Amino acid sequence: MISIQCPMLTSTNYTVWAMRMKVFLRIHKVWETIEPGTVESDKKDIAIALLFQSIPEALILQVGDLDSPKEIWESIKTRHLGADRVKEARLQTLMSEFERVKMKDSDTIDTFAGRLSELATKAASLGQTIEEPKLVKKFLNSLPRSKYIHIIASLEQVLDLKTTGFEDIIGRLKAYEERILDEENHGETQGNLLFVNSDQQSFACLRGRGHGRGDRGQGKGRFNSQE
Secondary structure (H helix, E strand, O other): OOOOOOOOOOOHHHEEEHHHHHHHHHHHHOHHHHOOOOOOHHHHHHHHHHHOOOOOHHHHHOOOOOOOHHHHHHHHHHHOOOOOHHHHHHHHHHHHHHHHHHOOOOOHHHHHHHHHHHHHHHHOOOOOOOHHHHHHHHHHHHOOHHHHHHHHHHHHHHHHOOOOOOHHHHHHHHHHHHHHHHHHHHHHHHHHHHHHHHHHHHHHHHHHHHHHHHHHHHHHHHHHHHO
């Protein structure tokens, strides 16, 4: 059997810790002691032991007197997410950030998509699910129009954005982004070639003119000598 180490809770990683710990408890067949909250003694003891392995000693001292894994889990959650009012305030701040965020010129599709996914994950941990159609719409509306207007218009025409997955949209935009970069690089190469050719032609022209003046000068000299 593969050995899996418990994730350790810190002051800043609660959201990721809770996601990992939920999977960890499911692997050990004891998640039901927390959700919905069964009271089988053997499973309860295993769940508590796993939770204690994944939290700092100072926190163990604070929750150690609680009787069930569900109570311990909820206590940890409350300490890190705050009471209901604090939780609601955090959610409002998070959703405001979600509405305001725009893709920067320096961002890649992957970078910006990751930022939106992170905000959606944090919102889910606070009890607010951002539905995939809303995520897709936000993603497309936040792209720089000057750079992506053509692909956005095409996607809106050929796809039903209400049923198209977020990852599907990301994949299509990444392919378009790579094409743009290829064309920009190709255009830069062509521009450099044209510049070099232009310089060569100018240099050849100047050489030709100089050479012609020299010939005329030499001819005049010969004529004078004949006189």
